[in-house]
Amino acid sequence: MIDFNDLLGLVNYWVVIVLMMSGFYVVIAQGNLIKKIVGLNIFQVSVFVFYISMGKIKDGSAPILDEAIEIYSNPLPHVLILTAIVVGVATTALALALVVRIHSAYGTIEEDEIQAIEHEEEDVSC
Amino acid sequence: MLTSDPWLILLVVVPLMAAPLCVLLRHATAAWVVAISVSWLVFAIALKLLFQVLDQGEVFYRIGGWDAPWGIEYKLDTVGAFVVVIIATIGAVVMPYAKKSVENEVSKARIYLFYTMMLLCLSGLLGITVTGDAFNLFVFLEISSLSSYVLISLGRDRRALTAAYRYLIMGTIGATFYIIGVGLMYQVTGTLNIVDLSTIMPAVADTRTILAALAFLTVGISLKLALFPLHLWLPNAYTFAPSVVTAFLAATATKVSLYILLRIFFTVFGEVDIFATFPVQPLLIGMALAGMFLASLSAIWQENLKRMMAYSSVAQIGYMVLGVALATEAGLAGGIIHLFNHALVKGTAFLAIGAIVYCSGAVTLKDLHGIGKRMPLLMAAFIVAGLGLIGIPLTAGFVSKWQLVTATLEADMWPLAALILLSSLLAVIYVWRVFEVAYLRAPPPEAAPLKKLPLSMLVPTWALALASLYFGTHAAFTLDIAHTAARQLMGGM
Numbered sequence: 023m024i025d026f027n028d029l030l031g032l033v034n035y036w037v038v039i040v041l042m043m044s045g046f047y048v049v050i051a052q053g054n055l056i057k058k059i060v061g062l063n064i065f066q067v068s069v070f071v072f073y074i075s076m077g078k079i080k081d082g083s084a085p086i087l088d089e090a091i092e093i094y095s096n097p098l099p100h101v102l103i104l105t106a107i108v109v110g111v112a113t114t115a116l117a118l119a120l121v122v123r124i125h126s127a128y129g130t131i132e133e134d135e136i137q138a139i140e141h142e143e144e145d146v147s148c
Numbered sequence: 149m150l151t152s153d154p155w156l157i158l159l160v161v162v163p164l165m166a167a168p169l170c171v172l173l174r175h176a177t178a179a180w181v182v183a184i185s186v187s188w189l190v191f192a193i194a195l196k197l198l199f200q201v202l203d204q205g206e207v208f209y210r211i212g213g214w215d216a217p218w219g220i221e222y223k224l225d226t227v228g229a230f231v232v233v234i235i236a237t238i239g240a241v242v243m244p245y246a247k248k249s250v251e252n253e254v255s256k257a258r259i260y261l262f263y264t265m266m267l268l269c270l271s272g273l274l275g276i277t278v279t280g281d282a283f284n285l286f287v288f289l290e291i292s293s294l295s296s297y298v299l300i301s302l303g304r305d306r307r308a309l310t311a312a313y314r315y316l317i318m319g320t321i322g323a324t325f326y327i328i329g330v331g332l333m334y335q336v337t338g339t340l341n342i343v344d345l346s347t348i349m350p351a352v353a354d355t356r357t358i359l360a361a362l363a364f365l366t367v368g369i370s371l372k373l374a375l376f377p378l379h380l381w382l383p384n385a386y387t388f389a390p391s392v393v394t395a396f397l398a399a400t401a402t403k404v405s406l407y408i409l410l411r412i413f414f415t416v417f418g419e420v421d422i423f424a425t426f427p428v429q430p431l432l433i434g435m436a437l438a439g440m441f442l443a444s445l446s447a448i449w450q451e452n453l454k455r456m457m458a459y460s461s462v463a464q465i466g467y468m469v470l471g472v473a474l475a476t477e478a479g480l481a482g483g484i485i486h487l488f489n490h491a492l493v494k495g496t497a498f499l500a501i502g503a504i505v506y507c508s509g510a511v512t513l514k515d516l517h518g519i520g521k522r523m524p525l526l527m528a529a530f531i532v533a534g535l536g537l538i539g540i541p542l543t544a545g546f547v548s549k550w551q552l553v554t555a556t557l558e559a560d561m562w563p564l565a566a567l568i569l570l571s572s573l574l575a576v577i578y579v580w581r582v583f584e585v586a587y588l589r590a591p592p593p594e595a596a597p598l599k600k601l602p603l604s605m606l607v608p609t610w611a612l613a614l615a616s617l618y619f620g621t622h623a624a625f626t627l628d629i630a631h632t633a634a635r636q637l638m639g640g641m
Contacts, residue, residue: 049317062320069328076335099334102283106327109290113320116294120301120313127306136310143307 034075041068053133055124059117066110073103153200156209156222156278159193159232160288162186163271167264176259180247183263187239187270194229194236194274201229202629208280216280217341223280227484227633231277231407234491238399239270241495245608246392249502253390254302262302266396268295273404282330282340282416285408286323289372292404293319296397300389311384318371318381325368332361333416342411346418353420362426365412373405375469376439379462383446386458391502394454398461399495403487406468413472414480414637423475432473437567439466444574448581451512453504456578457497460537463571464490470564471552478555480634481627486548488626492616493536493545499609500530506605507598513581518591520583522598526606527586529613534579536616539572544616547623551630 029036041064048061077099085094125131128139166186170179201207201224209222224232246266254262272292279285297319301312334340336357337348352358367378374382382402386394413422423429443462450456468490471483503526504519505511520527536545549568556564619626 046321049321055313058317062317065321066324069324069331072328073331076331099331102340105283105287109287112294113290113316116297117313117316120297120309120316123301124306124309124313127309140307140310 034071038068038072038075041065041071055121055131055133056118058133059114059121062117063110063114066106066113070103070107070110073099073106153197153207153209155193155197156207156224157211159190159197159278160222160271160275162193163190163267163274167267167271170260170264170267174260176251176256179260179263180243183246183267184243186267187236187243190270190274191236191240194232197224198229198233201226202632217339217344220284221280221341221343222278223343224278225633226629226636227407227410228277230484230488230629230633231403232274234403234488235270235273235277235400238396238491238495239266241608241611242392242396242499245395245499245502245605248602248605249392249506250390252506253304253392258302262299262390265295265298265302266392268292269299269396269401273400276404277407280342282333282342282345283327284340286327286330289323289326289408292401293323293372296393296401299393299397300385302393303388303390305388307384308388311381311388315381315385318378322368322371322378325364325371329361329363329365329368332357332364336361342415345416349417350419353417353422353425359426362412362417362422362428366409366428369405369409369412370435372402373409373469374402374462374465376435376443376462376466379439379443379465382462383455383458386461386498387452387455391454391498391505394458395495395498395502398457398498399491402461402465403491406465406472406483406487409469410472410480410483410637413475418637429473429475432469433564436466436470436473437564437571439463440470440567440571441574444571444578447578448574450578451514453501453511453513453516453582454498456582457494457501460575460578461494463575464494464537466571467549467552467568470568471555474555474559474561476555476559477631477634477638478551478558480637481630482548482552482555484633485551485623485626485630488630489536489544489548489616489619492612492619493533493543496529496609496612496616497533497537499605499612500526500533503601503605503609504530507601508596513585516585517589518586518595520586522591522595523601526601526609529609530586531579531583532613532617534582536620538575538579541620542617543620544623545620547620547627551627 045061045065045068049058049065052058052061077096079093079095082093082095083091085097121131128136130136163186166182170182173179197207207224211220250259250262269292272288275288276285279288297312297316300315301309333345336352336355337345339345371378386398440463443459447456447459468483468486471479471486510516536543539545539549553565553568
């Protein structure tokens with residue numbers, strides 16, 4: 023039997039897995055360079071959600087030193103993921119910049135068309 | 149005894165701070181002067197730290213004065229110091245070479261940005277090696293990766309752009325896998341400090357979370373390492389990047405990834421016998437062997453010299469991983485010494501190719517007929533590197549292959565020893581192809597005159613070539629370090 027708690031109690035982690043796998047699939051399956059980046063972003067966001075979820079404790083409050091608060095959530099994963107978000111933004115920016123350059127160099131951002139052009143070039147040069 | 153040492157952080161901070169300085173200068177030569185001074189300074193610091201570590205044991209530095217495991221701790225043991233010296237040496241050798249080569253291959257307006265990226269990449273690679281914090285390692289991994297994507301995209305050919313894009317996608321997936329692994333470990337252990345992780349690990353190693361973490365970490369790092377069959381980004385990236393970048397990355401980036409793999413297997417999971425618990429060994433040995441043979445076979449069929457050497461790199465990574473996968477002291481020492489020797493050998497090969505490109509503009513075999521007669525001094529350096537790749541006695545490649553073969557025999561795996569020798573024969577074939585074209589074919593009579601080879605390019609190439617010969621004949625020093633490093637890794641921290 024499937025435990026009810028496994029389904030609802032771990033809903034964040036189910037979301038993480040669904041996002042991670044769909045993002046990963048988009049990166050692999052999509053031929054359009056921009057859509058690949060979108061997939062990569064979804065993939066990375068799943069990791070952000072994963073880190074944020076693991077820091078949260080049930081009924082836990084923000085980690086502020088106060089006598090009224092007894093249970094704190096762990097702030098460290100949240101801080102870590104801020105760094106990862108920044109890295110993700112930098113990666114996306116660089117990837118998009120590359121796509122702009124690829125578009126001006128090849129006139130297309132479809133992977134199969136680019137590959138066809140590259141194969142032609144190699145046949146000529148050999 | 150342990151000593152807190154600010155030099156450790158300077159190793160990372162100096163190139164990191166010099167990078168924006170290059171942007172502010174906005175001048176090609178000024179940026180080069182900054183880059184070369186920094187890389188030589190880093191080289192000096194790295195040597196100082198290596199001798200300090202060999203002399204007194206581990207060196208550490210606590211950022212902000214916070215004690216580990218709360219604060220981030222930088223830590224250098226023998227294997228770390230060895231890898232730091234490799235990176236710093238290659239950086240210092242490549243920078244003087246870079247000036248002429250980059251002027252020739254990168255558009256003038258972008259040259260100062262090129263040096264910015266080189267310094268960032270250097271800083272990231274050194275950071276990975278000195279940090280004792282698993283998440284900090286991820287940050288440095290991304291610093292070095294992002295800058296290397298930019299460096300690759302600066303190549304002249306438009307295919308450099310698609311190569312950089314492909315590397316970016318695969319590299320980011322690899323790095324993201326790495327943080328998933330770190331996250332899973334943090335979930336169970338509540339710590340990110342590598343030493344702390346290794347002490348907690350035995351208590352939790354049986355959980356499925358840790359098993360998943362190990363899987364994510366191994367696959368993620370194997371992507372960055374270009375371990376067969378995750379190497380697909382590497383050949384094009386090395387072929388179309390500017391020559392200096394190829395030489396620098398081929399000699400350092402994959403080596404640092406191997407270092408991360410060592411850290412995970414033998415430090416983080418050092419107290420757990422993962423090789424007994426999980427089927428890591430057959431998997432790694434299988435992939436290493438597949439890489440050694442299939443990548444060498446691909447190298448044989450290449451017409452483009454850079455691509456040939458790129459495939460050869462994938463094969464050589466196979467040897468290193470094979471050493472690591474044996475999980476014995478001798479095997480690890482073999483992997484570590486090959487890491488050093490291959491950096492010298494492949495660095496020489498790519499610097500020589502870069503010089504050929506500078507002088508003749510050609511990089512495919514059919515355009516290089518008789519090049520050995522036209523550029524005898526330079527091609528001699530390439531042949532020295534080629535012999536090193538095969539593992540001929542007196543070259544550095546021989547020392548590491550000897551160590552690897554001994555290690556496999558000690559581990560009672562003589563078929564592996566035979567396979568190492570057999571795959572070396574494949575290297576003979578591709579090196580021979582270059583030799584034949586370069587020396588036994590007549591230069592075409594209508595060949596365009598060659599540009600004069602500047603000394604600033606010839607000297608670094610020969611410096612690495614001579615170093616590989618020196619460490620091929622005087623191997624005691626490097627072998628000693630490799631053995632000490634292996635012993636420390638096998639004995640936990």
